[in-house]
Amino acid sequence: MSGSRLLTAATALLLVVLMAGCTGGTPQRQRPAEPVDPQVAALVAGLAEGDLSQVPASSNELAEADLADILKGMDGYLPTVTADEPGYDGGLATVVLHYTWPFPSGDWTYDATATFRADDDRWVLQWEPSLVHPELTSQSRLVHTRTQATRGKIVGKSNTVLMKQMPVLRLGIDKTKVSGRDAVDSATRLAKLLDINAKAFVQRVRDAGDQAFVEALVVRGSRADVSPRFGDIDGAVILDAERVLATRPGVATNILGTAGEATAEIVENSDGRVQPGDTVGLSGLQQRYDEQLAGKPGATVTLVPRPPVVIATDPEPSQGASGQAEPSDPGQSPAATPSGERKVLVELDPVAGKNVKTTLDIKLQARAEKLVASSKSPAAMAVVDPRTGAVRVLAVSRSARGQQLANTGRYAPGSTFKIVTALALLRSGLKPTSTVNCPATTTVDGRVIKNYTDFPADRIGRMSLTEAIALSCNTAFVNERDRLSGKALREAAASLGMGVDHDAGFPVFYGDVPKPENVVGLAEASFGQGTVQASPLAMAGVAASVSAGRTTVPYLIDDNRPKQKGKALTRSEAKDLRTMMRAVVTAGSGRTLSGLATGAKTGTAEYGNAKPPKTHAWMIAYNSDLAVAMMVTDGTSGSGTAGPYIHDLLS
Numbered sequence: 001m002s003g004s005r006l007l008t009a010a011t012a013l014l015l016v017v018l019m020a021g022c023t024g025g026t027p028q029r030q031r032p033a034e035p036v037d038p039q040v041a042a043l044v045a046g047l048a049e050g051d052l053s054q055v056p057a058s059s060n061e062l063a064e065a066d067l068a069d070i071l072k073g074m075d076g077y078l079p080t081v082t083a084d085e086p087g088y089d090g091g092l093a094t095v096v097l098h099y100t101w102p103f104p105s106g107d108w109t110y111d112a113t114a115t116f117r118a119d120d121d122r123w124v125l126q127w128e129p130s131l132v133h134p135e136l137t138s139q140s141r142l143v144h145t146r147t148q149a150t151r152g153k154i155v156g157k158s159n160t161v162l163m164k165q166m167p168v169l170r171l172g173i174d175k176t177k178v179s180g181r182d183a184v185d186s187a188t189r190l191a192k193l194l195d196i197n198a199k200a201f202v203q204r205v206r207d208a209g210d211q212a213f214v215e216a217l218v219v220r221g222s223r224a225d226v227s228p229r230f231g232d233i234d235g236a237v238i239l240d241a242e243r244v245l246a247t248r249p250g251v252a253t254n255i256l257g258t259a260g261e262a263t264a265e266i267v268e269n270s271d272g273r274v275q276p277g278d279t280v281g282l283s284g285l286q287q288r289y290d291e292q293l294a295g296k297p298g299a300t301v302t303l304v305p306r307p308p309v310v311i312a313t314d315p316e317p318s319q320g321a322s323g324q325a326e327p328s329d330p331g332q333s334p335a336a337t338p339s340g341e342r343k344v345l346v347e348l349d350p351v352a353g354k355n356v357k358t359t360l361d362i363k364l365q366a367r368a369e370k371l372v373a374s375s376k377s378p379a380a381m382a383v384v385d386p387r388t389g390a391v392r393v394l395a396v397s398r399s400a401r402g403q404q405l406a407n408t409g410r411y412a413p414g415s416t417f418k419i420v421t422a423l424a425l426l427r428s429g430l431k432p433t434s435t436v437n438c439p440a441t442t443t444v445d446g447r448v449i450k451n452y453t454d455f456p457a458d459r460i461g462r463m464s465l466t467e468a469i470a471l472s473c474n475t476a477f478v479n480e481r482d483r484l485s486g487k488a489l490r491e492a493a494a495s496l497g498m499g500v501d502h503d504a505g506f507p508v509f510y511g512d513v514p515k516p517e518n519v520v521g522l523a524e525a526s527f528g529q530g531t532v533q534a535s536p537l538a539m540a541g542v543a544a545s546v547s548a549g550r551t552t553v554p555y556l557i558d559d560n561r562p563k564q565k566g567k568a569l570t571r572s573e574a575k576d577l578r579t580m581m582r583a584v585v586t587a588g589s590g591r592t593l594s595g596l597a598t599g600a601k602t603g604t605a606e607y608g609n610a611k612p613p614k615t616h617a618w619m620i621a622y623n624s625d626l627a628v629a630m631m632v633t634d635g636t637s638g639s640g641t642a643g644p645y646i647h648d649l650l651s
Contacts, residue, residue, distance in 0.1 A: 036086050036093040036116050036123040043114060043125060044097070047081045047132070057125040058117070066309045070132055073143035073304070076272065077101060083114075091118035097131065103299035104273075105149075108346045110134070135345070138308040142301055142345075148278055149295030151244055152353030154256055154285055156360040157392065163246050163256050163286065169223065170239040171230070172215040173205050178235030186235045190216055193229055218243060244279060244286065251366045254402045255394050255506070255556075257284015259293075285356060285506060295353035303343040357558040359390035364649075368395035371648050377634035380405035381645060382537040384554045386547035386627040389497075391556040394537065407508045407537045407556075411631060414605030415472045415638070416539050416618045417528030419546065420513075421484070422469055422580055423573060424492040428483040432466040432579045436480060438473040444523040449478050452604060454637070469580040470588030472602060477526040486515040489525055494566035495573075497541035497553040498534060502562035504555055511538035528605055536629040543620040544627035546581060546599065549574040552627075581622075589639045590621065596650040597621040602638030617641035623650065 039056060046052040050071050057063040071078070079099045086095040093116040101108040114131040116123040129136035136142070154163040171194065178186050187205040191198035194217045201216055208214045219226075223238055230236055244259035246252070262270075262280045273291070274280055281290035364383065372379045375397035383393035394406040403409075430436075440460050441450045451474050459471055468476035490513045493499035499513040511534035516522040524530030537554050544552040549571045551564040581599030584590040590600035600621035606613040617635025619642035621628050628646050635641030 030118060030121075031088060031091055032118050032121045032123055034123075036088075036095070039116055039123045039125065040083050040086060040095050040114075044081045044083050047097075048078055050078050052125075055125055056122065057127050058119075059127060062309065063125065063127040066127065066129060066138070067132065069306065069309050070129060070136060070141045073141060074301075075144045075146065075275075077103065077144055086116075092116070093123060099133075101301070103348055104296040105298050105351045106348045108299070108301060108348065133303075133345070135303055135343070139306060140303050141306045143304050145300040145302065146275060147298035147300070147350050149297055149350035150352045151259070151279060152293040152295065152355045154289075154293075154356045154358060156358050156362050157390070159357070160362055161247050162252065162358070162360065162362055163244060163259075165242045166220065166245045166247075168218050168220055168241050168243045168245070169226065170213075170215050170241050171217045171219065171226070172213055172237065172239070173235045174237040175205070175208055175210055175212050175214065175235065177237070179210060182234055186233050187214070187216075189233050190230075190236050193227060193233070213237070213239065220245070248362055248366060251362060251369060252360060252394070253284075254396065254404050255284055255360070255407075257286035257288075258282045259286045259290075285358070288506065289356045293353040293356060296351040298350035299346070299348045301345045303345055305342070358556050359385070359388075359392065359558060360394075360556070361392040365393050365395060368393045368649055371395075371645055372397045372630075375399055375632060377632050378403070378405060379630070379632040379645070380409055380536045381631075381649070382406045382535070382540040382554075382629045383649070384537070384540045384544045384552070384627045385625070386544040386552065386622055389541070389544060389548075389552040389554050389561070390558075391537065391554050392626065394556075404507055405536070405631075407506070407535055409535045409631065410509055410512075410533045411535070411616050411633070412530075412532060412605035412607060413511075413528040413534040413539055414603030414616060414618050415474070415527055416542070416601045416603035416620050416629070417532055417534070418469060418472065418477055418526075418603075419542055419577060419581065419601055419620075420489060420493045420496055420498065421477050421526045422465065423495060423569075423577060424484055424488040425465065425477075425480055426573055426576055427488065427492065430465055430480075430483070432464065432576050434465050435462050436465055436468050436473075436476040437461070438463055438468055438471075438476040439479075440475070442475040442478050444478060444481070445518070445520050447520045447523070449474060449523060451475060452637070466580045466583050467587075469601070470583035470586075472589055474527045478523045481519065481523050481526060484522060484526060486513075486522060486525070489513050489522075490515075491567055494564075495551055495569040496545040497551055497564070498538045500553075500565045502553060503560075504553075504562050505557035505560035508537060508554075508556075509533075509535040510541070510553070511535065528603060536631045538629075539618070539620050539631075540627050540629035543581075543599070543601075543622040543629065545569055546574055546577045547622040547624070547627055585621075589637075590619070590643065592639060592643050592647055593621055593650070596623065596647060598623045600646075602643065604635070604638055619643045619646055621646050621650070626650070 042055045046055045052063045079101045082098045084096040086093045095114050097112045099110050112131050112134050115126040117126050151165050153161050156162045187202045191201045205214045259281050262274045262278045267274050281287035368381050372395050378400040379397040381395045396405050493513045498511040514531045516525050521530050525532050541554045551569045553562040555561045584600045585593050589602040593600050603618035604615040606615050608614050617632045617638050619630050619638040630642040630645045632641050
């Protein structure tokens with residue numbers, strides 16, 4: 001064989017050897033016949049649920065444990081994930097994943113890549129932490145930190161702040177500084193100094209752990225305002241804090257409500273919106289508008305070090321670099337590992353809460369509360385701006401024990417309801433000057449109806465409708481019952497803003513004028529007895545409607561103004577009603593308001609089974625600026641019991 005042929009053969013042999021070396025002797029993985037789409041769908045669903053048990057992976061046990069470790073600091077948040085169409089390269093398939101983490105204050109979005117490989121004619125996930133986030137490794141995980149938003153304010157007329165977050169001082173015992181019998185002695189001394197229940201506070205100090213701070217009292221002001229004797233008590237400390245408080249302590253508390261730390265029950269029922277330690281509304285408007293006031297918490301997600309997950313049969317806890325068991329609390333910071341330092345991946349600012357704007361006039365509210373405070377019988381006053389229907393005052397006496405009687409009380413309105421009946425009679429064809437009959441008594445189907453005890457005997461007989469209003473003659477209205485019907489009374493009440501329910505954004509009873517069961521019921525309804533009920537606010541709305549010359553439905557929340565329903569009050573009707581209510585002030589039972597009110601109406605309403613019956617005392621009145629209703633649950637007369645409160649308010 002020639003040399004050239006030998007060289008050619010050697011070259012060919014060398015090429016064969018080189019080609020064999022390039023393949024390593026292992027055949028290339030073949031792409032499975034089925035597409036990877038089902039596995040991608042399973043991965044997307046599993047990531048959204050934090051559970052990869054249904055995803056075929058190169059190591060399911062590792063993938064499941066690793067994902068759980070990565071997510072354990074995310075406070076239960078999980079992403080929504082979508083996937084692009086996969087790309088294939090022989091026995092490998094890659095897919096881009098689009099992540100969206102929905103936090104209250106905004107979304108965190110990014111992309112990551114997952115790889116699947118062929119394994120015995122099927123696709124399996126090639127697990128890597130980076131498919132959850134591109135910067136994740138086997139030695140890092142995600143931790144979520146929540147920042148509560150600044151709480152919104154409750155404001156009143158002219159945007160006067162009524163409630164807001166304010167700096168306070170927390171006074172209490174720090175059990176890291178005092179313990180045992182000494183702690184009990186300190187708690188006793190502190191309770192005496194602060195004038196709080198010593199027995200209850202001492203028990204709380206006893207029950208608290210050795211590291212606890214036990215709060216005794218929260219106060220406004222500066223540290224200089226605290227008694228010098230406070231510092232003489234071992235373990236007594238002062239902590240700076242913030243609380244949501246009324247700018248005028250004790251004023252409108254039953255309406256505005258309170259805010260404080262969320263209870264376990266509130267947290268449990270919030271579907272994750274509220275977390276332990278959050279400030280939430282506990283009553284009143286603070287509770288009703290808690291979500292609006294609270295705003296939306298901010299979110300920070302940080303990449304933090306962790307030891308790699310090791311899958312082993314040994315049930316011992318995973319060990320950190322120091323040989324100590326790794327803390328399982330997601331909020332704790334794991335010890336540093338060779339994987340590097342912490343890194344903030346996203347920071348979403350909290351969204352501050354929105355103010356709740358009310359129409360309360362806090363100065364007038366405080367004045368009204370002071371006036372009614374000492375009433376031995378539960379009493380309530382409601383004041384409305386007749387020009388707009390804005391509620392200016394909802395005040396109750398101390399004897400009401402915090403009940404919102406001014407806006408939710410349900411009482412027979414007595415003769416103040418005659419304004420409604422008068423409107424129905426006007427619509428039936430009567431005029432303010434029309435003659436009606438006012439006997440001492442009248443009988444309806446066996447029921448004897450009489451006037452109030454002090455009705456002037458010399459005025460018994462025929463009189464004008466205006467005089468019947470001014471003198472508050474029950475029998476005159478009962479005797480006009482043939483002109484009335486339950487429907488006519490309901491329609492007249494609605495025209496005066498009463499008797500129709502509205503969702504006004506706060507607890508309110510606008511009154512009820514049910515259909516009378518019989519002619520006796522109709523007769524009783526004509527002078528505000530029987531089944532007719534109203535709150536002071538509803539009757540203030542009646543006075544406001546007459547004053548304004550149009551149907552006025554009182555509202556407290558500025559952006560929630562109820563719409564009038566039914567037939568509207570006309571200017572002509574309102575003019576006639578003003579004529580009649582003016583006569584109450586000039587020549588009737590409301591003369592004590594002369595010079596203060598333009599129009600008024602007094603009333604009493606019998607209730608209960610006592611003999612003689614007890615009576616609610618009512619009075620409504622208006623001038624160009626204010627429409628007022630006053631009710632005292634136990635009184636002798638509208639002018640004598642309720643009237644003085646209105647007189648003092650308007651003076």
